[in-house]
Each structure stands twice: as C-alpha cells, then as structure tokens.
Amino acid sequence: MNTRALLLVAVAVVCAAAAGRATAASAVGSWEEIANVDDPKIQELGRWAVVAATKRAGVPTNALTFNEVYAAEKQVVAGLSYRLHLEASSSGARYGRYVAVVYQQTGANTRELVSFEPTH
Structure with a gap:
C-alpha cells in the first residue's frame, strides 16, 4: 500500500472514531424514548x-x-x-x-x- 492510501485510511479511521465519540457524548443529557x-x-x-x-x-x-x-x-x-x-x-x-x-x-x-x- 502506498503512503497516500495509508494516510487516507488513517484519516478515515480517526474521523469514524471521533464521530462515534460525538454520538455517545450527545446521548448523555438528552431524553431517549x-x-x-x-x-x-x-x-x-x-x-x-x-x-x-x-x-x-x-x-x-x-x-x-x-x-x-x-x-x-x-x-x-x-x-x-x-x-x-x-x-x-x-x-x-x-x-x-x-x-x-x-x-x-x-x-x-x-x-x-x-x-x-x-x-x-
């Protein structure tokens, strides 16, 4: 795998992890049915x-x-x-x-x- 492809995969993983944390954080304090x-x-x-x-x-x-x-x-x-x-x-x-x-x-x-x- 070339450096550019590896960098894109790393960025995608970081973004996915950040989105998961944001979703979990927004659940705290919000009302859920x-x-x-x-x-x-x-x-x-x-x-x-x-x-x-x-x-x-x-x-x-x-x-x-x-x-x-x-x-x-x-x-x-x-x-x-x-x-x-x-x-x-x-x-x-x-x-x-x-x-x-x-x-x-x-x-x-x-x-x-x-x-x-x-x-x-």
Whole structure:
C-alpha cells in the first residue's frame, strides 16, 4: 500500500472514531424514548410518583390513584431521570393525565420526585 492510501485510511479511521465519540457524548443529557412502557419497573415508577406527589401536596394518598404509564423517556445524568406520562384518577373517578419527572441515583436505592404536573 502506498503512503497516500495509508494516510487516507488513517484519516478515515480517526474521523469514524471521533464521530462515534460525538454520538455517545450527545446521548448523555438528552431524553431517549423508552419503548417498553409496560415494563414493570416503569409502571412501578409511575405508581411511586403518584404516591409521592400526593404526599408532597399534603392530601391523603388515596386522593389520586395511579392507572398507567402510557409513555416514558429516560435521561442519563449522574444517575437516571425518567419523564413519565401517566394517567391517574381522582376519588371522583375523573381521569387526568400528568407528567412526572423522577430522578433515580445510580447504585443507590434513592428516588426523588422532581416534578409532577397535569397536562392539558
């Protein structure tokens, strides 16, 4: 192989490696859809978020009943954040849709309800 061809191959390898690193770096901090929202872990996070939100609001924990997570995303940070789109019903049997953000620290068994907001 001549010097010119070898140089072109080396440049191509370096460019491909740099592109791979850029893709991996852009994934950190961006939201990624969770395809399987029926995963018991995701549904449990939604259930936990509803209970945590009612406790935070100072209302009885049965004032809002978890129904299901119907869409979810995750974000890699210093742990994982989950943005859960969920349905819950009030004691008057009214269904509502909410977006909950839950932060879960990697390696620890700690969770934090970052936000819980109704959607329109």
